[in-house]
Amino acid sequence: MTKRRASALAATLAGLLVAGAVHAEGDPEKGRYASQTCLGCHGIPDQANVYPTYMVPKIGGQHSEYIVSALEAYRSGDRTHPTMQAQARALSEQEIQDIAAYFASIDQPR
Amino acid sequence: MQRISVFFATAALMMLATLSTAHAAGDPEAGREKSQTCAACHGEKGNSQNAMYPKLAGQHPSYLYVTLKQYKSGERDNAIMSGQVTQLSDQDMRDLAAYYGSLEGDLYTLPLRDGGQ
Numbered sequence: 168m169t170k171r172r173a174s175a176l177a178a179t180l181a182g183l184l185v186a187g188a189v190h191a192e193g194d195p196e197k198g199r200y201a202s203q204t205c206l207g208c209h210g211i212p213d214q215a216n217v218y219p220t221y222m223v224p225k226i227g228g229q230h231s232e233y234i235v236s237a238l239e240a241y242r243s244g245d246r247t248h249p250t251m252q253a254q255a256r257a258l259s260e261q262e263i264q265d266i267a268a269y270f271a272s273i274d275q276p277r
Numbered sequence: 278m279q280r281i282s283v284f285f286a287t288a289a290l291m292m293l294a295t296l297s298t299a300h301a302a303g304d305p306e307a308g309r310e311k312s313q314t315c316a317a318c319h320g321e322k323g324n325s326q327n328a329m330y331p332k333l334a335g336q337h338p339s340y341l342y343v344t345l346k347q348y349k350s351g352e353r354d355n356a357i358m359s360g361q362v363t364q365l366s367d368q369d370m371r372d373l374a375a376y377y378g379s380l381e382g383d384l385y386t387l388p389l390r391d392g393g394q
Binding site (some may be wrong): 183221 | 328329383393
């Protein structure tokens with residue numbers, strides 16, 4: 168019985184792990200809302216970051232998975248950038264997914 | 278007389294400032310030769326097919342250069358990239374940034390207004 172219980176527990180835990188690994192799907196329409204702030208820098212061609220000075224990266228057309236991992240890294244502090252950390256810390260996991268889904272839904276401007 | 282020398286000193290300082298702002302130019306051709314390892318993850322022409330790895334083609338060279346420097350200094354930490362950059366010199370990083378920035382790719386600055394709005 169104990170053995171059975173243990174294996175039932177293990178199965179439950181494994182199930183939870185799988186559920187956690189599958190990202191909730193992002194909603195592009197909600198993402199459009201949540202991402203308005205992003206445009207202040209990422210929507211301006213050749214917008215410069217200062218100290219150090221470099222061009223703000225182009226994120227349109229980037230892989231969604233990478234956008235999600237970048238925002239998560241800023242949120243956790245694994246990736247440091249004062250502005251991006253502040254932005255990402257204000258986002259829920261769902262909002263991060265929504266923003267990535269929205270970016271993926273935009274067509275490249277011609 | 279003093280005025281004139283102040284003028285020249287100011288002009289000289291401004292020129293120096295301009296020089297240091299302009300990155301010592303990276304050489305895209307040299308970067309291409311150094312990019313063999315990068316291609317394994319970031320794609321042959323910087324258009325990564327694996328969603329885990331960012332596309333680099335057409336990205337701003339100044340951003341790519343700063344990113345490489347951050348991996349090298351440890352400011353940005355990534356198991357794969359931190360290992361890759363250890364052998365790169367400052368010039369290598371400038372060359373790679375210039376190369377990937379020069380390629381055609383999918384990346385673009387986000388449009389302020391998308392279609393239907």
